[in-house]
Amino acid sequence: MSGKTPESGLRLRVRDVDVVAPNFKKRLSGVTSTIVQLVPEQSKTLAIATLGPGLPDTLPKLRWWQVPGLLRKPANRPFRIWHARRNPEMLAGVVLRDVFRAPLKLVFTSASQREHTRWTQFLIRRMDRVVATSRKSAGYLKVESRVIMHGIDTHRFSPALSPEAGAVAVGLPDEKRYVGCFGRVRHQKGTDLFVDAMIALLPDRPGWSAIIAGQATGPHIGFERELRERVRAAGLADRVHFVGTRPQIPAWYQALSLFMAPQRWEGFGLTPLEAMASGVPVVATDVGAFSEQLEGSGAGILVPVDDLDAMIAAAACYMDDEKRRSVAASAALQHARSRFPLEGEANALNALYEDLWHEAST
Template identity: 65%
Template sequence: MNETRRAGEGEAAEASPAPDLRRTYVIAPNFKRRLSGVTSTIIQLLPLQSRMTGIAALGPGLPDNLPKLRWWQVPGLLLRPEGKPFRIWHARRNPEMLAGIILKHVFRAPLRLVFTSASQRHHTRYTRWLIRHMDAVIATSHKSARYLLVENTVIMHGVDVDRFSPPADKAEAIRSLGLDPAQRYVGCFGRVRHQKGTDLFVDTMIRVLPDRPGWSAIITGRTTASHAEFESDLRARVEKAGLADRILFLGERKDIPRYYRALSLFVAPQRWEGFGLTPLEAMATAVPVVATDVGAFSELIEPGVTGEIIPPDDLDAMSTAVAGWMDDEERLARASDAALGLVHSKFRLEGEASRILEVYEKLWRMQ
């Protein structure tokens, strides 16, 4: 999942007080300190969910302004909350499922266990055992649902349409980033590494940009130490092609919505992905998307309407598709409007939060 899905980036926030456990009906555990797609999901959803029901996160690596249980409050989970027959423990990783199982079956905590799966591969025997102990299972896409051997509900991720929104003035949005407003920009955002297909994007740009002087490319995302050589090789390719002034490596950016607003086309070139939020973030900013057929991309993009789906790891297909969109200004304009409309009608973050609440409510009704 995409690392850009964050809330309150760059903003100082006061720590929230410890929530009243008696009126906390849902626990969202997060046992991974380093930022990940799962962590980002919790960061995005909790503020919305807290308006709908009493909810709190538990664990490290989360902003202080989120409602969070303190570790000293954990024994209180053994007591029934006020007004509900039990709490919901909503896990998104194996260790969190295991913790819920121990709390429920060993310590007899009044809990029901929910698991969200984004995986698109066959689960290990251990994971299948954990999943069988869940009271409800959510899949983030129909592809993910096919790998689950239990009854599940498909609830696709949504995007914050207030945070990701089109610019009032595209040229000014470009200028504000220190870029050339006379150029159109195609972007590729996410961690710089082989799995994310950054090399495919760079090689595509090396093919298509020389014949399209009105276009340039920007790449944003973190490069970890283990992938520094990979990025250096990409930069060398760009230098050799004489395109260093038109294929820009901008590094990790906290204000990523501003960079989407500078784009006219987005490319998601991943070789593998669990779900993949970047196409939704781009489309919410009225930017059409060319994406590989991995993750949930084929369930997010309407081919020929809001963008195009191509085979993964296929440089020829990517180059042909990107060039076709660059060369058809009318199609770009139509797809821009269609992309924005699609996200607002089907993929709002509020819709995701509401559908998750329906799963909780069903469990509470069943008792």
């Protein structure tokens, strides 16, 4: 690359920024999490900056008042790249490029696994490059795309010395094994399926307990309340732990011996990768990119969506067989580190940008 990479947390000159990663949603989401993890890795070799609310100050960032500077060419490139991940960000890029004649090329990443609306299709057709986060996502696009799957920070997510040590680190008794379900607490995420599986499994397995990490918001608060009551009625209130949102979530993965991803729908879904990178085997439903994440890994079992019996049986396979669980844990760690390192995703995206710049120079 040419020029200097933007430094985290410092005010940047627009002329020094070659790639803009807009984030127009203030509330934390999977897309926001992707940007927060990716941009620092990309910025090691690329002049990239974020734009928008809801992002930590440690990221290289442009301010709103600097947006007019995007109408001029960057100092070191023939044009700037605007990498959108949502409709409003695609629209902003189209307006900047086509209305205000900003020297921009537009890239869009799609994780969706459903038919796009006409409006979304209209915007996608105006992109210069389209990225799909899985083969399934690519199948819903009506334009040419490049599959670049999300990666995981294998330094941030890594195994503890043992699950017992991991449990002690987060304040849990170390005489138990723990099975976890992490993410927002809501019907779409299948939290109720996890609870029902635990109600079926835990009474006959006194050495195991469960952890539900995640927040219920707005209309989903009542859903969580019902789940807590279901657990209490089953006599498991002291063994199914609702721990809420935890800022140090990697430490909670380290306390687990098994992870379950019971989603009914998902765009991509990072939690199985986070578990695998922590050396934890996975039981996951066949949604999002879970099948492609587990493909050929030996790291877990894929079950049909909304199939509680299959989920219970798969979890029991690991909970009742320490050797099988240990083999799967080792396979999970190796698979995450070899196939899904965050730097692999960052390098693939940076290579896509370089392709665009190279085309302009030939």
